[in-house]
Every structure is written in C-alpha cells, then in structure tokens.
Amino acid sequence: MSLYKRLVISLTLVFAGIIYLIIWWSGELRENTQLESEQRLHLGLAKHLVQDNPLLADGVYDYDGLKNLFHTLMMLGPSFEFYYLDPNGKILTYSAEPGKIKRSHIDIEPVKQLISGIQPLPILGDDPKSSGLLTKQLSLNTTSLSNEEPANSINQDKKIFSAAPVYNNNVLQGYLYMIIGGEIHDSILAAVKKDNQFGDTSIIAAISIAFMLAILLVLFRFFTLPLCKISNSLKDLGNGQWNKQGVSLNLDFPKDDELQLVVSTINNLLGKIQGQFSQLENIDEQRRILLADLSHDLRTPLASLQGYIETLYMHGERLSADERKKFINISMKNSKNLKRLIDQIFELAYLEGGQVTLKNESVALGELLYDVAAKFELKATRKNIVINVEPVECNYQIFTDIGKLERVLSNLIDNAIRHTPKQGEITLSVFEVIGDKQQLRIEVKDTGIGINQQELAHIFQARYRASNTREDTQPHAGLGLAISKSLVALFKSDLSVESEEGTGTRFSFQVPRVTSL
Numbered sequence: 001m002s003l004y005k006r007l008v009i010s011l012t013l014v015f016a017g018i019i020y021l022i023i024w025w026s027g028e029l030r031e032n033t034q035l036e037s038e039q040r041l042h043l044g045l046a047k048h049l050v051q052d053n054p055l056l057a058d059g060v061y062d063y064d065g066l067k068n069l070f071h072t073l074m075m076l077g078p079s080f081e082f083y084y085l086d087p088n089g090k091i092l093t094y095s096a097e098p099g100k101i102k103r104s105h106i107d108i109e110p111v112k113q114l115i116s117g118i119q120p121l122p123i124l125g126d127d128p129k130s131s132g133l134l135t136k137q138l139s140l141n142t143t144s145l146s147n148e149e150p151a152n153s154i155n156q157d158k159k160i161f162s163a164a165p166v167y168n169n170n171v172l173q174g175y176l177y178m179i180i181g182g183e184i185h186d187s188i189l190a191a192v193k194k195d196n197q198f199g200d201t202s203i204i205a206a207i208s209i210a211f212m213l214a215i216l217l218v219l220f221r222f223f224t225l226p227l228c229k230i231s232n233s234l235k236d237l238g239n240g241q242w243n244k245q246g247v248s249l250n251l252d253f254p255k256d257d258e259l260q261l262v263v264s265t266i267n268n269l270l271g272k273i274q275g276q277f278s279q280l281e282n283i284d285e286q287r288r289i290l291l292a293d294l295s296h297d298l299r300t301p302l303a304s305l306q307g308y309i310e311t312l313y314m315h316g317e318r319l320s321a322d323e324r325k326k327f328i329n330i331s332m333k334n335s336k337n338l339k340r341l342i343d344q345i346f347e348l349a350y351l352e353g354g355q356v357t358l359k360n361e362s363v364a365l366g367e368l369l370y371d372v373a374a375k376f377e378l379k380a381t382r383k384n385i386v387i388n389v390e391p392v393e394c395n396y397q398i399f400t401d402i403g404k405l406e407r408v409l410s411n412l413i414d415n416a417i418r419h420t421p422k423q424g425e426i427t428l429s430v431f432e433v434i435g436d437k438q439q440l441r442i443e444v445k446d447t448g449i450g451i452n453q454q455e456l457a458h459i460f461q462a463r464y465r466a467s468n469t470r471e472d473t474q475p476h477a478g479l480g481l482a483i484s485k486s487l488v489a490l491f492k493s494d495l496s497v498e499s500e501e502g503t504g505t506r507f508s509f510q511v512p513r514v515t516s517l
Contacts, residue, residue: 007216007220007224008213008216008217008220011216011220012209012212012213012216015208015209015212015216016209019204019208019209019212023204032122035122035124035160035181036121036122038160038180038181039121039122039123039160039161039162039180040121042162042178042180043114043121043162044162045162045178046162046163046164046176046177046178047162047164049073049164049176049178050164050165050166050176053069055069056166056176059166059167059168059169059173060084060092060166060168060173060174063084063092063093066084066093067093067094067095069082070082070083070084070093070094070095071095073095074095079180079181080178080179080180081094081095081096081128081129081178081179082094082095082176082177082178082179083095083106083128083176083177083178083179084166084174084175084176084177085106085108085111085174085175085177086173086174087108087172087173087174087175088105088108089105089106089107089108089111090104090105091103091104091105091106091128092174094128096128096129100129101128101129102128102129102130102131103126103128103130103131106125106126106128106177107125107126108175110123110124110125110126110161111125111161111163111175111177114161114162114163115163115164115165122160123160123161124158124159124160124161125158125159125160125161125163125177125179126157126158126159127157127158127159127179128179130157131157159179159180159181160179160180160181161177161178161179161180162178162180163175163176163177163178164176226251226259227259229251230249230251230259230262230263230266233249233250233251234249234266237249237270249263249266249267249270251263298338298341298342301334301335301337301338301341302334302338304330304331304334305331305334305335305338308327308328308330308331308334309331311327312324312327312328312331341479345479348479348482348483348486356404356490358400358401358404358490358491359401359403360399360400360401361399361400361401361402362397362398362399362514363397363398363399363400363402363405364395364396364397365394365396365397365398365430365440365442365511366389366393366394366395366396366430368402368405368406368409369389369394369409369428369430370389371406372406372409372410372413372428373387373389373413373428375410376410376413376414376417379414379417380417380426383417383420383421383422383424384422384423384424385417385420385422385423385424385425385426386424386425386426387413387425387426387427387428388425388426388427388428389427389428389429390427390428390429390430391430394430396430396440396513397513397514398440398511398512398513398514399512399513399514400491400511400512401490401491404487404490404491405491405511407483407484407487408484408487408488408495408509409428409442409444411480411481411483411484412444412480412484412507413426413428413444414480415480415481416444416446416448416505419446419448419449419505420446420447420448420449420504421448421449424446424447424448425446425447426444426445426446426447427443427444427445427446428442428443428444429442429443429445430442430443431443433510437513437515438512438513438515439510439511439512439513440510440511440512440513441508441509441510442508442509442510442511443506443507443508444506444507444508445504445505445506445507446504446505446506447503447504448504448505449501449502450499450500450501450502450503450504450505451497451499451501451505452501453499453500456497456499459481459497460481460482460485460495461482481495484507488509491509491510491511491512492512493509493510493511494509495507495508495509496508496509
C-alpha cells in the first residue's frame with residue numbers, strides 16, 4: 001500500500017475511535033447530568049411526605065396502611081418506588097410486588113450522606129430490586145458519584161433516591177426511602193433509547209466520518225503529492241539509462257521545505273554515483289590499455305627469446321662459439337627483462353589488492369640512504385652521475401618497513417638515473433617537517449630532463465608513457481612509479497612530485513620518526 005493509502009486508513013481509524021469516545025462520553029455525561037437534575041428536583045420529596053402524612057409524621061405503627069399508602073403514591077407517580085427502612089437499613093415495608101424485591105437490607109450510608117447534604121449530587125443508593133452482586137465491584141464504595149468522577153461509574157444496581165428520617169418522640173424510628181426512576185421508568189427509558197439513540201448516533205458518526213474522510217483525502221493528497229513526484233521521478237530514473245551528461249531530479253520546492261533537502265541530497269548521491277560510474281569506466285579503459293601494453297611488453301622479450309633459442313636449436317652446430325655465446329647472452333637478457341616485468345606485475349597486483357602488510361621496525365635512516373646510494377653507484381658512474389646524501393651526517397631514526405622503504409628509494413633513484421643526462425646529479429635529502437616533530441620528509445631530486453606539467457598528474461598511472469621516455473633507451477617495465485605510489489600509501493603518506501622541463505624532478509614523501517624520550 002502506498003503512503004497515501006496508509007495515512008488515510010490509519011487516521012480514519014483514529015478519528016473513528018475519537019468520534020466514538022466523544023459520543024459515548026457525551027452520552028454518559030448527559031445521563032449523569034440528568035440524574036443529578038432529577039435528584040435535585042425531588043430532593044425534598046421524601047421529607048415533605050414524612051411531614052404531611054399522618055402515618056409517618058408521628059412514627060410508624062400501621063405497616064399495612066403504610067404499604068397501601070406507598071401503593072397509592074406509586075400509582076400517582078409510576079417513576080417512584082417507596083420503601084420504609086429501619087435505622088440499620090432493613091426493609092420493613094415497600095410499594096413493590098413481593099417477588100420483585102431481591103434483598104432485605106440496603107446500605108444505609110448513602111442515605112445518611114444525602115440527608116446530611118455534605119456530599120455533592122448525584123448520590124446513588126442501593127436498588128432493592130437488584131441482587132447487589134455487582135455493587136461490591138464499584139469504585140464508588142457504594143457511596144456517591146461526584147461531578148468530577150467518570151460517568152461510567154454509574155451502575156444499574158445503583159439508583160438516585162430521596163430520603164427522610166422518621167422520628168417517634170424525637171427518637172429515630174427509620175427512614176422513608178424513595179427510588180427516583182424505578183423499574184417502570186427504566187424500562188420505558190430503555191425502549192425509547194433503543195428506538196432513537198442508535199439512529200442518532202449512527203447518523204452523527206456517519207456524517208462525521210464522511211466529512212473527516214473528505215478533508216483527509218484532500219489534505220493527504222496535498223501533502224503526499226510532492227512525495228509522489230519524487231517517487232515517480234526515481235522510478236523513471238531507475239527505468240532509464242545512465243549517461244555521461246549526468247542525471248538528477250528536476251524538481252523544485254521552496255528552499256525552506258524539507259523535501260527540497262531530500263531532492264538535493266538525492267541529486268548529490270546521483271552525482272556521486274555518476275562520478276563512480278565514470279571512474280569505473282576510466283579504470284576499465286585503463287585496465288584494457290594496461291593489458292594491451294603488458295601483452296606487448298611481454299611479447300617483445302618473449303618473441304626475441306624464442307627466436308634466439310630456435311636459432312640455437314636449429315643452427316647451433318653451424319654457429320661459431322662467439323655467435324652461440326652472443327645468442328645465449330641476448331636470450332638471458334630477455335629472460336631477465338621478462339622476469340622483471342612479471343615480478344613487477346605481481347607486485348603491483350598485490351599492492352592494489354591490499355594483500356601486503358608492513359613489518360615496521362626502528363631503522364637508522366642515514367645508513368639506509370647510504371646503502372641504497374651505494375647500490376646504484378656503479379650504474380650512476382657509467383653516466384658520470386653523482387649521488388649525494390644530505391645532510392652528510394644523517395642521524396635520524398625512523399619506524400617503518402625497511403624493505404618497503406628501500407624498494408621505494410630504489411625505484412625513484414633508478415628512475416632518476418634513467419632520466420638524468422651525463423654529468424648530472426641526484427640528491428637524497430632528509431628534512432624535519434615544520435610543525436610536526438613526529439615526521440621526516442625524504443626527497444629524491446635529480447637534474448634530469450624534467451616532466452611536462454600537463455603530464456605530472458598521470459605519471460603514477462601504471463604503464464603511462466610520458467614524453468620524456470622518448471630519450472629513455474633502457475629496458476624497463478614502466479611500473480616503478482605506480483608501485484612506489486602504492487608502497488608510500490602503506491606508510492600513511494603520499495608520494496608527491498614537482499618538476500620543470502630542462503631543470504629536473506623532485507619526489508618526496510614522509511615517514512614516521514622515532515624521537516628520543
């Protein structure tokens with residue numbers, strides 16, 4: 001079910017329940033008010049009967065005559081029932097038929113309360129024609145029902161009444177107890193209510209619910225229409241296709257409207273999703289290019305290796321010793337290049353897959369820099385390139401994976417040697433990071449040919465060929481900078497580059513420093 005339908009059904013049920021409670025409460029309140037008014041109207045009736053009737057004024061001696069009097073009064077007023085009680089509430093005589101009386105005593109306390117005039121009206125007393133089994137369950141303690149009490153406290157075992165004491169020579173002899181609205185009154189009233197109340201209540205409820213539903217339908221439609229627009233737009237978007245121009249919900253709401261925030265948030269998410277799709281497309285395109293380049297790089301040494309091996313296999317006996325040695329050296333060189341490329345491919349795959357962990361330890365940075373420089377001294381000497389370490393006395397201790405750091409430095413120095421002309425210079429520098437005593441910055445700077453500014457953002461991509469590679473005639477896989485970038489990321493740092501064509505290039509990154517306590 002839609003939100004609109006759920007709101008309509010839910011609020012319809014709630015309002016129907018509220019209407020029912022209002023009707024029920026108003027009925028009970030009306031009945032309570034009616035009881036109070038009737039009791040107040042007939043409050044002094046019993047007292048007047050006692051004062052004006054000879055059988056009661058001077059005390060009761062003739063119970064049969066009193067019963068006949070009660071019968072006569074009941075004929076004149078069918079809604080009244082008359083009882084004569086002793087001081088303890090025992091019924092001595094009454095106006096009803098003998099078989100109708102269900103109890104011999106009534107609670108005398110409500111009678112005393114009515115006569116005293118202390119308790120607010122209506123005050124309910126026991127009905128002798130009821131068994132009184134439910135009376136004990138009443139919350140009124142068989143006393144009274146005040147205006148502040150809930151109307152549902154009224155029970156059929158309780159009736160409003162009028163009462164007056166009967167004295168004999170100033171001695172309390174008993175009470176005249178008059179039920180107001182007796183059995184006949186109740187039966188007639190119940191019949192009238194049965195005929196009219198249900199119809200009136202049904203009409204009121206039907207009109208109220210119909211009016212409420214009409215208003216709710218209009219209001220809910222007004223409030224849920226923007227949500228329907230958003231839902232339909234998302235549905236249309238889900239059935240459509242993503243494009244390079246991007247997608248968004250073209251819905252405008254007031255700036256202060258919460259739905260405008262929802263639309264803006266959805267559009268932001270759609271923009272991010274579109275960006276991720278574009279990124280995935282770019283990654284997929286780069287992966288295809290990478291595979292094509294790697295296939296070419298693998299095919300070239302493999303084809304050369306295969307060619308020379310086939311030549312040795314087919315013409316080995318006719319080749320001279322020098323020719324065989326030359327062919328074997330070339331095959332060995334191609335096999336090493338092939339192995340180096342495969343190793344770098346696997347290394348980059350492991351790094352991108354997050355399968356490499358660090359084994360950090362305390363390392364003397366100066367010793368590591370001099371060791372790496374010494375490893376490339378012979379290769380640099382062949383091009384008359386000088387490798388320097390600054391400061392000369394580098395007494396810093398760092399906490400890192402020595403193998404991974406050496407791999408990064410080796411890649412950067414090897415890359416610098418390839419792109420630095422003869423008589424050049426490569427400098428390994430260490431600096432303290434300003435404002436952070438816990439970090440050191442390592443730089444590898446050369447005086448090489450430099451990199452075009454437009455190509456700096458792409459040099460860390462696997463197999464990217466910058467324009468300066470045209471002067472690079474040495475065999476290499478072209479994955480060194482991509483591997484170094486991934487390794488530096490493991491150090492929680494970033495490999496940055498600065499370069500200027502004709503001047504040189506500088507790579508830098510940070511490593512954690514071990515400070516003395």
